[in-house]
Amino acid sequence: MKPFAYLRPGSVADAVRASTDHPGARFLGGGTNLVDLMKLGVETPGLLIDVSRLPLDRVTPTPQGGLLIGATVRNSDLAAHPAVRGGYPVLSQALLAGASGQLRNSATTGGNLLQRTRCTYFQDTSKPCNKRLPGSGCPAREGVHRDLAVLGHSPACVATHPSDMAVALAALDATVRVHGPEGERTVPVTGLHRLPGDSPERDTVLEPGELITGVELPPPPDGALSLYRKARDRASYAFALASVAAVLTVRDGRIGHASLAYGGLAHRPWRAHAAEDVLRGAPATEDTFARAADAGLAAAEPLRDNGFKVTLARNLTAGALAELTARAASAP
Ligand SMILES: Cc1cc2nc3c(=O)[nH]c(=O)nc-3n(C[C@H](O)[C@H](O)[C@H](O)COP(=O)(O)OP(=O)(O)OC[C@H]3O[C@@H](n4cnc5c(N)ncnc54)[C@H](O)[C@@H]3O)c2cc1C
Ligand code: SF4
Secondary structure (H helix, E strand, O other), rough: OOOOOOOOOHHHHHHHHOOOOOOOEEEEEOOHHHHHHHHOOOOOEEEEEOOOOOOOOOOOOOOOOOOEEEOOOOOOHHHHHHHHHHHHHHHHHHHHHHHHHHHHHHEEEHHHHHHOOOOOOOOOOOOOOOOOOOOOOOOOOOOOOOOOOOOEEEOEEEEOOOOOHHHHHHHOOOEEEEHHHHHHEEEEHHHHOOOOOOOOOOOOOOOOOOOOEEEEEOOOOOOEEEEEEEEOOOOOOOOOOEEEEEEEEEEEEEEEEEEEEEEEEOOOOOOOOOHHHOOOOOOOHHHHHHHHHHHHHOOOOOOOOOOHHHHHHHHHHHHHHHHHHHHHHHHH
8 A cells, every 4th residue: 555644633624624735635534445445556645634533423403304414424323313214214224235334333424425436447456447547448338347337327437336325315305515625515415426428537526625524314205205225246245236215205095205216327326307207196006116117217228238237226116116105005
């Protein structure tokens, strides 16, 4: 591993200043992704700015009736938080579907959102990769791409975003709070990650020096039920081949609110607006769920070896919607 300096700033302002003063520095959350990439030589920062002990480790109610999740809240603590389990079960389930207990004990909210793709070419510095080395090529497109994108990819990159948590946050209309050299701003989670286009080296819309300080959840829609379903190669400790986060209200057999997001299919959590349009106001029937799943995946452009992900996502969607509807019917 390349030698690096280490700093533990006492405030958000100091962390941002240190990052601005040292181009190429990286913020360190739990280190469960960044340190691995440093060992592989994929990341070579000259300075690590440890933000994991900044006072951003609380989950607090907002005046609007939602929740503010500090950027350094650990994944395990967030999954177990009573307000999350009660009001946003989809988020708790998504977190528990990711990684392992030990990893979740270290991983932070900010770091989980900004973890890098698991494309194997990206992690292997002996191979070309446009994301790691712009202009060097994308061997995954013709090579090993079974796990990679079916939606929103480009000739330059077919990587997927690996976070389960981010998929639930996308379905929940969460907003990311960011502090940077120019001050504070907010970004919807659905607008945080970029599609690869011609510049896959940029994962997100964040500018150099910008620190995630928290994530804000709006209050859940009245009577909403939510669910996260994930298909993977092993029962645990594996990234999603496909996943779906669903938030639904059903009254008198008709769907009211519907939000759906996919994981494992694209370079970012994929909000399935076309599926939501089919669902809203429609009868909660198997036919509606099948039509919604088809609409949500209509834009899919599978590669040679990953068409099965579209079928997986379609079945996950129909299953999740059916389960939520059955629960709504039996709710008191
Ligand atoms: C074997 C294994 C299996 C896994 N399986 C899954 C899985 O199934 N699902 C899943 O979702 N995840 C999985 N993970 C990934 C794990 O969830 C992430 O490594 C973790 O969430 C990253 O959080 P961290 O705090 O450790 O981030 P770090 O490694 O500290 O940082 C990751 C990135 O975020 C940046 N960063 C950190 N905090 C901030 C901040 N506040 N503001 C701005 N930038 C910041 C860092 O600079 C770095 O670029 C797995 C990991 C491993 C090793
Ligand atoms: S898919 Fe993206 S990350 Fe993977 S090799 Fe191609 S450019 Fe690199």
